[in-house]
Amino acid sequence: MFKTYKNSTKLSDSTMSLAERQASQRELERLKKMIIAGSDVAQELALVIEQLRRSASNAENQKVFATIDENFSWLHDFLGQGIGLTVGKYDILAGNAQAGIAYIESIADKQLISSYVIEPLLTKKVDSNIRLDNLLNFIQLESIYIHTTSNYIMTKIVESLLNGDAVLFINGLQEALVIGSRKIEKRSIEKPDNEGTVLASLESFTDDLETNCSMVIKRLPITTLCFEAFTQGELSRTKLKLVWLEGIANEKVIEEVERRIKKINVDNLDGVGNLAELIEDKPLSIFPKYRQTQRPDVVAKALTEGHFAVLCNNSPFAFFAPITLWDNFKTMDDYAERVTSSSYLRLVRYVAFAIAVLVSPVYLSFVTYNHIVVPQSLAVNISTGREGVPFPSGIELVMMTLAISIIREASLRIPGSVGYFIGTLAAVVIGQAAVTAGYVSTSIIIVVAVSEISSFAISTTTLVYTTRLINYFFITLASVLGMFGLINGMIIVMWYVVSLESFGVPYLYPLIPFDLEGMKDTFVRLAVLKKRLRLLAPFNRYRIGPEGNSGKRE
Amino acid sequence: MLENIKLTREQTFFLIFICALGNIVYTHTWIDDEADRAAWVAALAGILLVTPFAVWMLYLGENYPEKNLLDIVEDGLGKFPGGIVSCVYILINVAVAVAILNLFTELIKSVFLPKTPVGVIMLILVLVAVSIISSGLKAFSRTAELLTGLGLANFFFSFVFSVPKYFHTEYIFPVFDTSWLGFIKGTLFMTGAASECLLLIMIIVRFIPDPGKHCLWVVTGLVFCAVVFSAAILVIMAMLSPELAKRIAFGGVNAARIIQVGEFIRGLEVFIFITYQFIAIGKISVCLYCGWTAVQKILHNIKPWLSLAALSSVVLALSFWLNSYNKAYQLAVVLGTYILLPFSILMLLICTILLIVKKKKSDAMDS
Incomplete structure (x- = not known):
């Protein structure tokens, strides 16, 4: 670059007039000054970034303060006023200690906090000689009979508050008690609108992950039913669960799915469709390579056949895979x-x-x-x-x-x-x-x-x-x-x-590659299949069969 | 594109089936004249006679695991002679593809799309065939499995309507009302024409797991092809008469054309045409795949997509140049009579000699 510049200067020397040369010298000087000024600005910016980084890291590692007011003030600064943070100070345990409770009004259960946290703390009596560091233990064991954990990092406490938990601070203690008080707004279990049946079950999934899991467990109450939980989405922090039946589903497929789910790196994961698209092989394909369903009985049946399923929070659907084209033509009524x-x-x-x-x-x-x-x-x-x-x-x-x-x-x-x-x-x-x-x-x-x-x-x-x-x-x-x-x-x-x-x-299995056993439940349903499909459950194929053979690994 | 797959029984079966059909769908009229009413028997016997050669190839494959016949020749004779053999193999495959492309294009032109330029039809057919083989042998063999099954079902379902009204037993009996010489000539022609499948076996022997043990996969494919094809000739003759059948092209389509049951069942040639198209595309794909494999072998797998494009362009260019049903028919007859089976036998002999030499060498080493 420099050589080119020198050459071009020499060339210009031979072609430019004196006035033009002076003008270009001035321009050059001005540019040099600007570069020097720019480097100063860059240094200042680097300093500011460093300071910001330090303060961010300080905030990340900030421990619980010794006084309730300091904790409340930090929370207000961190969360802002608009979020609806509710705080309150109480003399608890017959005046032996002072406690502060904080929670976000819209997502915490106020009734639960009032009846099962504040009221017992106000009415319970404690030996006045109890040491301050034993106080949290006492409260956990003797006063509050709902799920609690202790924490001393403020950012973690904020995460809990955003999940709907309440936080109990004790004056003089640099540790807080996180109390599970999440208010769960749930839809009741309704009929599956999109997959209506005449003779099969009338339950459908809801938006709540745990409720959906319970519906699957209800249908398969066995120890080999495996759940693996993940939280994905930088902003949405969406909870999802991979479900499969150990010993039936192909373990290599499960490992691959786990690997793909862990690899997901998106800001917002808003449902199973989005998730499936991120983990399937050819997302641009016009044919669905997973089946979305709102029916827990379909998922339970799929699991027994060797498929895996994924349930996702805030989504009334689950999806299961691997599927074939023919799975799109089956309904639960076929089996009823x-x-x-x-x-x-x-x-x-x-x-x-x-x-x-x-x-x-x-x-x-x-x-x-x-x-x-x-x-x-x-x-x-x-x-x-x-x-x-x-x-x-x-x-x-x-x-x-x-x-x-x-x-x-x-x-x-x-x-x-x-x-x-x-x-x-x-x-x-x-x-x-x-x-x-x-x-x-x-x-x-x-x-x-x-x-x-x-x-x-x-x-x-x-x-x-x-x-x-x-x-x-x-x-x-x-x-x-x-x-x-x-x-x-x-x-x-x-x-x-x-x-x-x-x-x-x-995708066309069991027609291509051909599997006679599978064909008995493909275009028509001839009987209850005695064996699972070879490519879906390669290690445990017997569904029903000779006595004592059922469920055994081949 | 070197693949490491193993074909299943069904895939091998249907690939052999579709590959043995090929040009004989059009050139069977060549034997109708010689074998007369026994043409369907000659077709049956002719295709069955290919079986020993197919089994021989599988036996060779058993002794050279993970190698096709072109690899065996190159390993035994050296690169240059092996290259020449591969070039001949490519030329034969191109010739077969050009013949079937012209024969099928003429069928479309004369029956369905008289005003559409021949070049457009050929280009579309080659593009579809290239798409199918571009995704590899696994997807191609699965496609062949599906298309052949559907094509067969379609063919015989359409002809079911002919049975009560148009099936004349007097056109079939007496079956052997022909000379022995004519029958033998017809049978031998059929053997030569059906030897197209040997070109594919030379390549896929590498992908058949334990080929010696699974030779029945290929044998059943050939037997099935013999039965189905002779049944098709029988139906065509029973509907049109042997005299008419040997004089007109596209026997199946023309036989279907005369079927009319009531007011609504008519124009079945449109449906029979589906089977013809499946066979044509399947066969062109097979020829391109075989040729492509040999080209890659010569070029040491450099730029496979470019070699496929070049090969398909050659097929297309030669088809444009030929552009005649009669010339294509003549080409198919010449291939069936003088080239396909002799070339296959030559390959088998070379490979067998190489095998014997190899075994003798290893015996000498052991002793």
Whole structure:
């Protein structure tokens, strides 16, 4: 750099006039001064940063003060006034000591603090000769009968306050008692709205992690049910639990999931969907490689089959993996109904999936390229319906499919009964008006409606959106190249699906790779499986079988 | 892209099945003239005759674990002769791919998309095939498994509608109303044409676990292919008559075209076409995969994606250049009659001699 500068100066010497040279010298001087001034500013900034760092580290290691007032004042400074910190000083244990209680009003249980902390402390008597350092022990053992821990680092105490705990300071003691007083606002256990069943359980997960865990434990009250807790999210500090059945789930998969969860480094983790996206293999894939569910019975069943599940605080859903494509077509009703009925219903779901994906592109390819397939009477009806429609069939189909998706999204967002009203208005009235006005043909409305309704017969919501995306892809190919394009699209989708894996399990398993035992509960449900799937639970495959064999490791 | 995978029984079975089908889907009319009503028997016997060669290859693979036949030749004869053999292998695969690409494109053009330029259709087919093999043999073999199963189900389900009305037993019997010479010529042609599958076995023998022990995986694939293909010829002949069957191309599509049950079941050629497309894409993918493996071997695995792109471009360019159903048909017949089986036998002989030499050397070392 320096050499270049020197060379350029020499060159300028030969070309510049004297006045220009002086001007450039002045400019150079000015730049030098600015650089010197800049380095001074940088030094000052470094000093300020160092001071800030020290003060931050001091705050991190700040111990509990000896006086209650100092503690209260520090907490007020640290948390600010707006958070709702409530403090109070009391002469406790018949006037033998002075205590201060602090808690955040919105998240702590005031009734509990008043009845089970302050009242016993005020009424309880203590030997006046008790030493100050034994006082906290006495209070823990004799006065307060709820969960308490002692702590002497102020930042830790602040964390506890933010979790809803109350903190008890004693004048003269540089240690505080953290009292579990979190006010838990819980939704009651409700019916699973998104996964309705007729004969199966009517419980669904809530937003509370512990309640959700209790629902799983209720269904699998065994010692091999394992939970591993994690806290992730720099800002959200979201609690989550990895659940699996020891001896059944593939331990390598569990280790890998643990590793991936520990590796997560995000500021906000707001639910299981977000979490699953962070730990799955190909997050951009259009096919779901995990299944979200709000049903504890589904999770319990999945665990017994060798899957793992993850429960997350503030999320009424759990997800389980590894899954295959076929898991998206199973419901708990399949196992509550008779074998024949459940097999029939499952086949209906597969047919619905095929219709959702294929009916509109097949219609398009038949009416635009391969007319021979369409019977004469039907062809006449279709062409009569299309009379006066200004758009080609392909454009018409894309427009209507998009319109239906918009109506569905809009009716989901519009609150309550208005949503149903708007949905009906849009679908029936506008649809009818569009046909009458000649903007779209009747047959297109029928095809799009059948496709859209069929997509909702699939058991998981995530796959519903997948069907819509594939549908658009197929419509595009069919409109450009007819049946040839559509078949190419099908081949590409099939190739894509077979190359997918969910935590090491091929996505089309047990069809590909083929596993006869697994096929008994894939397209139809023939019987209760005697063995678990080879790739899901490789070391413990017997579910039922010869006496004494059940549950044994192979 | 060197892979370290092991094929499953089903994957091997379906890969062999789809690979043995290939060009014979179109060139079977060549034997209809010679074998006449016994064409389906000749097809059955012809494909079954490939079995000993396939088993021979698996036996060689058993003795050279983790190696394909091209590796064995190179190790035994040296780099330069091995390279020449690999080049010939690549050329044969390119020729097979060019033939099937032209044959299938002509089918689409004459029946479904008469106004679409041939180049567009060929380009799409090659792109799909390249996509499939680009993700490796594991995904490709799984795709082949799925596509073959669906294609077969589709083919026979469509022809179920023909059974009561269009199936004429008088077109089938008497079966052996032909000369022995004609029958033998037909059978031998079928053996040569179905030898396309030997090109794949030369490569995948490395990926079949314990190939000698699992030779039944390949044998059942070939037997199944023989039964299915001869059944397809039988159905086509029973519907169209042997005289018509040997004179028209795309027998399956044309046979399906005449099926009409009531007002609503018609135009089944559109559905039969699905099976043809599955076979064409599967076969083009197999040829590209085999050729790509050999190219990588010659180039020592340098820039595999570039070599795949180059190979597929060559296939595409030659297909554009050929651009004729008749020439492609002739090419397929020449390949089936004079090239595929002789080349496979030559490879087998070289590898066997190398094996014997190797065993003698090791015996001498031991003694």
